Amino acid sequence: MSFINYSSREINCKIVYYGPGLCGKTTNLQYIYANTNQQAKGKMISLATETERTLFFDFLPLSLGEIRGFKTRFHLYTVPGQVFYDASRKLILKGVDGVVFVADSQMERMEANDESMMNLRSNLQEQGYDLDKIPFVIQYNKRDLPNAAPMEELQAMLNPRNIPYFEAVAPKGEGVYETLKAIARLILTELRKGT
Amino acid sequence: MQPQMVMYDEEFQQISLVCERLAKEANAKVVFLVDKNGQLIASIGATENIDTTSLASLTAGNIAATGGLAKLIGEKEFSILFHEGERDNLHISIVGGRVILVVIFDTRSSLGLVRLRVKKASDELNKIFDGLMKKVQVPGAGSPFAEITDDDIDNLFSE
Numbered sequence: 017m018s019f020i021n022y023s024s025r026e027i028n029c030k031i032v033y034y035g036p037g038l039c040g041k042t043t044n045l046q047y048i049y050a051n052t053n054q055q056a057k058g059k060m061i062s063l064a065t066e067t068e069r070t071l072f073f074d075f076l077p078l079s080l081g082e083i084r085g086f087k088t089r090f091h092l093y094t095v096p097g098q099v100f101y102d103a104s105r106k107l108i109l110k111g112v113d114g115v116v117f118v119a120d121s122q123m124e125r126m127e128a129n130d131e132s133m134m135n136l137r138s139n140l141q142e143q144g145y146d147l148d149k150i151p152f153v154i155q156y157n158k159r160d161l162p163n164a165a166p167m168e169e170l171q172a173m174l175n176p177r178n179i180p181y182f183e184a185v186a187p188k189g190e191g192v193y194e195t196l197k198a199i200a201r202l203i204l205t206e207l208r209k210g211t
Numbered sequence: 212m213q214p215q216m217v218m219y220d221e222e223f224q225q226i227s228l229v230c231e232r233l234a235k236e237a238n239a240k241v242v243f244l245v246d247k248n249g250q251l252i253a254s255i256g257a258t259e260n261i262d263t264t265s266l267a268s269l270t271a272g273n274i275a276a277t278g279g280l281a282k283l284i285g286e287k288e289f290s291i292l293f294h295e296g297e298r299d300n301l302h303i304s305i306v307g308g309r310v311i312l313v314v315i316f317d318t319r320s321s322l323g324l325v326r327l328r329v330k331k332a333s334d335e336l337n338k339i340f341d342g343l344m345k346k347v348q349v350p351g352a353g354s355p356f357a358e359i360t361d362d363d364i365d366n367l368f369s370e
Contacts, residue, residue, distance in 0.1 A: 017215050017248065019248070020215070020217045020218070021217075021218040021252075023222075023223035024223075027356070059264075061268065072272060075265070080368075081367045083366075084355060084358075084359060084363065085355075086355060091249065104279075106279075107276060107279055110247070110275060197368050200367075200368075201364055201368070204356070204364050207356040208356050
């Protein structure tokens with residue numbers, strides 16, 4: 017849930033990057049962190065294992081500027097993608113304002129994508145959210161790999177409602193900011209509705 | 212789903228007063244108030260060398276993780292956490308089930324004193340948050356974002 021602070025004239029929103037293990041959630045945040053002005057970002061925190069697999073979450077605070085005299089701050093989180101970290105994933109979804117699903121375009125990860133998408137839906141449901149009603153975008157990552165599945169196939173499997181989606185190559189930054197802007201935009205539009 | 216969190220100037224002043232008093236009476240170095248989603252509500256004391264945003268997010272993660280542990284063994288939550296360091300210690304407690312109070316203290320204070328003062332401050336904070344929640348539920352206390360336009364949003368991304 018967004019936090020409107022009239023005292024400091026700030027609005028804080030929480031974005032969660034979700035998706036199967038090794039799909040590039042952390043890479044998205046790392047790219048944003050490396051390419052954002054010093055003034056606009058806070059410290060990036062990664063709670064990861066020694067082999068750099070996300071253990072609990074990554075966290076990156078960003079300031080996007082002002083709207084009507086209110087500073088807009090976005091808190092970006094990733095979840096651990098590996099299947100057995102489900103308990104942690106549920107915790108991170110608490111109070112979420114918008115979700116980015118990062119899909120791994122590789123043919124052999126189709127099933128992992130599908131499983132993670134179903135897991136997202138059910139974990140949100142447990143927290144009282146409906147995936148079809150909250151701000152939500154999909155990013156198809158790793159589009160540069162030779163074994164990437166065709167977009168039509170990915171879309172048919174993961175995006176039946178045709179919500180906003182982006183093709184990406186996260187380490188190079190392709191599609192990374194586009195994805196972030198799209199989810200931020202949806203969240204702000206949702207705020208206008210006064211949920 | 213949790214209700215929308217809103218903070219007004221009036222309540223912020225009241226909260227800051229309670230936190231200031233707590234810091235003084237408990238001989239604490241720093242007092243933080245964080246919401247369960249990891250957003251910082253207030254911070255008092257020697258915060259210059261502390262990354263307050265990160266602290267807020269990690270505290271909430273910590274509380275969420277221990278809350279998960281509590282449920283696994285059939286507890287509702289662990290309402291107090293204590294981390295002892297070589298120099299500084301962290302006392303973390305849940306206030307009224309919705310916000311997290313963090314006290315950082317060193318050898319000038321003691322766990323017993325902090326616990327005692329935190330208890331008193333928690334009751335006061337709880338009352339303030341009760342009032343705040345009632346205020347938020349009043350219709351017409353609409354969001355300042357109700358009237359933003361597509362242009363406002365576009366401008367945000369124009370740089």
